[in-house]
Amino acid sequence: MWLSCSGRSGMRPLTELLLLAGLLLFSSALCARAAAINHGAVSSMVSGRDFGGVANFSTFLMDQSSGMLYLGARDAIVAVDTANLSKRRKIEWSVPEDKRTACVGKGKTVADCNNYIRLLEFLGDGRIYACGTYAFEPQCAFVNISTFSLETLEDGSVRMETGKGKCPFEPSQHYAAVMAGGILYTAATSNFLGTQFDISRATGPEQERIRTEQSITWLSDPEFVSSAFIQEDAKNNPTGEDDKIYFFFTEVAKEYDLYTKVKVPRVARVCKSDIGGMKTLQRRWTTFLKAQLVCEDRASGQRFNVLNDVFTKQHHPGDPSSTHFYGIFTSQWEREEISAVCVYSLKEISKVMDGPFKDLKKSCETWMNPDPVPLPRPGQCLNNALKAEGFESSLKLPDKVLTFMRDHPLMEDSVVSVPLLIRSGVTYTKLGVTLTTVSNGNIRQNATVLHLGTDRGELHRVAVMGQNATLLQELPLFHATEPINNILLHKDEALVGSPLSLAKLPAEGCSLYTTCEVCAQARMLGCVWKQKEGACDLAVSEPDEGLKPEDLDSQCGSGEDRCSPATTELPVVEGLRVLLSCVQVSPRPCHWQHPPHRHTRRHHSDLEVRVTQESLGTYVCLCEEAGRDQPPCRRAAYHLTLGEPSTSSSAARMGNRQFVVGYLVFFFLGLALPCSVFYITRWRRGKRGGGGHSSSTSEKGRDLLPSSDTPQSPSSASLLSESVTFTEKRNGTLNGHGGHGGHIVGHNCTHIYSNSNGLKLQESAVNLAEELDGQERAGLEEEEEGLGEGLNEMGDGLVGLEEELAKLHMLRGAPLAQCEESSI
Known part of the structure; x- marks a missing residue:
């Protein structure tokens, strides 16, 4: 929802500019975060x-x-x-x-x-x-x-055929x-x-x-x-x-x-x-x-x-x-x-x-x-x-x-x-x-x-x-x-x-798994954690060495606590949204046990809870790990009670502190920079002797971040055709709250094609045009020029944002019809 800023007719709503610039800087921060990854495992x-x-x-x-x-x-x-x-x-x-x-x-x-x-x-x-x-x-x-x-041919041109x-x-x-x-x-x-x-x-x-x-x-x-x-x-x-x-x-x-x-x-x-x-x-x-x-x-x-x-x-x-x-x-x-x-x-x-x-x-x-x-x-x-x-x-x-x-x-x-x-x-x-x-x-x-x-x-x-x-x-x-x-x-x-x-x-070898816990996960490949060397290696001394999960768990210091974590007491207040973390170490699914009248939303294996009187109680995350016939492993447990939330609680963190502080810095920069541009624009207009406009302006539902439709043939459907808005960042990635992968393309991310799956990110410009009638546009021409100069000082980074509407999926499965008119 966009908030309007009144006072001088014809002025662009300040809140819109603040949010837009904050969004751009936020996306730049995400690209920077994605670049700052650990390449320790990469040769x-x-x-x-x-x-x-x-x-x-x-x-x-x-x-x-x-x-x-x-x-x-x-x-x-x-x-x-x-x-x-x-x-x-x-x-x-x-x-x-x-x-x-x-x-x-x-x-x-x-x-x-x-x-x-x-x-x-x-x-x-x-x-x-x-x-x-x-x-x-x-x-x-x-x-x-x-x-x-x-x-090449005799004339020096490349020899080509259709x-x-x-x-x-x-x-x-x-x-x-x-x-x-x-x-x-x-x-x-x-x-x-x-x-x-x-x-x-x-x-x-x-x-x-x-x-x-x-x-x-x-x-x-x-x-x-x-x-x-x-x-x-x-x-x-x-x-x-x-x-x-x-x-x-x-x-x-x-x-x-x-x-x-x-x-x-x-x-x-x-x-x-x-x-x-x-x-x-x-x-x-x-x-x-x-x-x-x-x-x-x-x-x-x-x-x-x-x-x-x-x-x-x-x-x-x-x-x-x-x-x-x-x-x-x-x-x-x-x-x-x-x-x-x-x-x-x-x-x-x-x-x-x-x-x-x-x-x-x-x-x-x-x-x-x-x-x-x-x-x-x-x-x-x-x-x-x-x-x-x-x-x-x-x-x-x-x-x-x-x-x-x-x-x-x-x-x-x-x-x-x-x-x-x-x-x-x-x-x-x-x-x-x-x-x-x-x-x-x-x-x-x-x-x-x-x-x-x-x-x-x-x-x-x-x-x-x-x-x-x-x-x-x-x-x-x-x-x-x-x-x-x-x-x-x-x-x-x-x-x-x-x-x-x-x-x-490297593609193979136990040396790929650099921690005891990951080495324990690779025990089915014959890997065992060598306590003295502090490294993961192939079991050779005994035929079944490294294949007993209970021994490896005790070596890694987890023991029975791995599937029996202590319940975390989490004081919360009504109206708060809390993200309960659950580490999914296996591709097998995780599910949550929770109060019957809760208000929740899944984020991969994590769970978002909106705190109400009915949503208080115990939340337990169970993950299938050992096999289809084995009982699930209890990976996390929380008990929500009314009280002042603790800022040091790990369950309330959305990432490490430095990560959060970095985003806050970019957010406040996103607020400060447009304000400076706005002030400079007003100062320039005052210096030019431009007066204010007293007539009110009714703006017609502008879309500051429109989707950019790339002309494509019917056969070149993009994998981005079902993306939704972004909200979550994980492992250098952006995740859509609706389940689809939302992608933000910053100023360093353009023209990306993928040959096997048709993925395509096309450059798009942010549309800042207003739908005004001729009289209003004439009165704002000078101001538009000044604002454009201010925005140009922000650089040429307003490219690459692409957003598409999520398609409404009506079916989980499709019933077969009883009849087909044509023969195959």
């Missing part, structure tokens, strides 16, 4: 300034033999030696000014009309194939690795690509407006460049996430199965007839030797099949239906059948931030692809399996059996098989998985996976470590063994406005990237 870090101002890093490509990392950025390609990040080279590849001007003339922003390098792939002949958006006219070029330069169908048009569009045997397979938009979507073989012989059918039964407004090439083992392939390419994406489901669009995660498969049909499905896939991915918590029935990222991992190197796909999911229906990780095996996906097809009766009564399915089975890849029957190529498949394939790309069964972890209050954007084997006596168990990047520049490590998942670390790496958009694991190291920075840190 080295570089930012855009170290690359000569290059920004918007979006693509990673690692040369495993040389350790050279290639990064695609805005108007540049950068090569970094991972052994020494200070050794780096750069290629500039920008857009000519005439093409940039033409792009802006088509309605695109100046920032979008650059060349964002979205594709980097090895060609196998000493070159890298690089593609960029090139001001909404995608182009591809060739990088000579030995000289690290772009190939990137349409190989690279997205817009910097933030969802996109996936993979190189298979020197041939590029992509999933991208294929037109300027971003309304056509293709999964295609984008390079190779012209007659073999095929794509998906332009039908909503094949692709329905998809958001592509990832792709993987699964090559069969030539020595262990007795049936002669063809190599396959898998694509992962989220699309709008057409099999559900609802009043709202339901998003569904999918996996699609095509075969490497597919070259299309002879008459039906000419230059189209004859092997395109897709199935639904289900990530559902069976205990609560909660289903996660939006796919954010997929990491492909072979559990047994060299055995393609051991491939597993780890996916990050969120929910379309949840108002608060929540993320889950599910894993799917290649065997489970193949089983579904070999199962029944989904069909719909024309009478619109129910879904059913089509009968009969023609032979040979539609959608199957070439193998020895098909070749023996005379089908050496997809061109020889009969029309009835191809017609069935065209009308039935969707499978009846779904690939189902239970989440490895569910985390509230966090949005995960990228992940990497490492596997390890732990000895527990005579039993050897497999453990998985998930390296999870967040949209707030943090890296989380979670250990998973069986049904137990334990949060090991939360490392703030970058500014809270820099989402992690790349995680690459190489030789026991993790290379973590944001649009503006690159960090290198």
